[in-house]
Amino acid sequence: MGSKFPFYKICIVGDFGVGKTTLLHQYLERRFCQSVTSTIGSNFFVKRIKIPDVENLITLQIWDLAGQHRFKWVRQQFYKGAKGIVYVFDLTRKKTFDNLPNWKNEIENIIQNFSSILVGNKTDLIDNKKDYIEKVDSENLKQYLGACDYFEASAKSGSNVEDFFFKLITNMYKLFK
Ligand code: GTP
Numbered sequence: 001m002g003s004k005f006p007f008y009k010i011c012i013v014g015d016f017g018v019g020k021t022t023l024l025h026q027y028l029e030r031r032f033c034q035s036v037t038s039t040i041g042s043n044f045f046v047k048r049i050k051i052p053d054v055e056n057l058i059t060l061q062i063w064d065l066a067g068q069h070r071f072k073w074v075r076q077q078f079y080k081g082a083k084g085i086v087y088v089f090d091l092t093r094k095k096t097f098d099n100l101p102n103w104k105n106e107i108e109n110i111i112q113n114f115s116s117i118l119v120g121n122k123t124d125l126i127d128n129k130k131d132y133i134e135k136v137d138s139e140n141l142k143q144y145l146g147a148c149d150y151f152e153a154s155a156k157s158g159s160n161v162e163d164f165f166f167k168l169i170t171n172m173y174k175l176f177k
Helices: 020-029 069-079 094-098 100-108 135-145 161-176
Strands: 007-013 042-049 058-065 082-090 115-121 150-153
Touching: 007 020, 007 069, 007 100, 007 161, 020 042, 020 058, 020 082, 020 161, 058 069, 058 161, 069 100, 082 094, 082 100, 082 161, 094 100, 094 135, 100 135, 115 135, 115 161, 135 150, 150 161
Parallel strands: 007 058, 007 082, 082 115, 115 150
Antiparallel strands: 042 058
């Protein structure tokens, strides 16, 4: 049975340098931090948010997990209990898109019952005329990951950052309230 005071753990994952820490700074503080250092192991943040038709605030515990391969063993212990996953790739580096199925495997080795969202970050660096990731490819990856939606965002301009978190949170609430 759900609690009157919903609490959800979310993990933000994706390859080294895709912008996980920067997206979180933008979400939590509404600003772009130019010089965040590479995450070592993990950090977590807490945020309370209101969603329509839900009386009490929802508490989010958001874990920022280091993207480098050498932290794989550290990351695994942090997936336990997560009900939301943000899969992030860098729109300017196709390799980070192609690698997300490996992240899905890593996570699903530990947890099975969660909601997720796919995010292509760094739209501010993309020239629209030569869109790097085709719509059909992002749609296929979204389906493969089992993600509830796909957003293109920018941790620099802030574009779509609140929106993708909001979508994930409302989806989590629907599934796990
Ligand atoms: P790890 O913690 O090492 O896994 O990396 P990360 O995914 O947390 O990436 P991080 O947030 O450290 O960002 C990597 C670099 O990309 C930094 O120099 C950021 O300033 C830059 N960056 C992140 N998001 C954006 C964005 O939306 N636009 C631009 N132009 N740069 C960005």
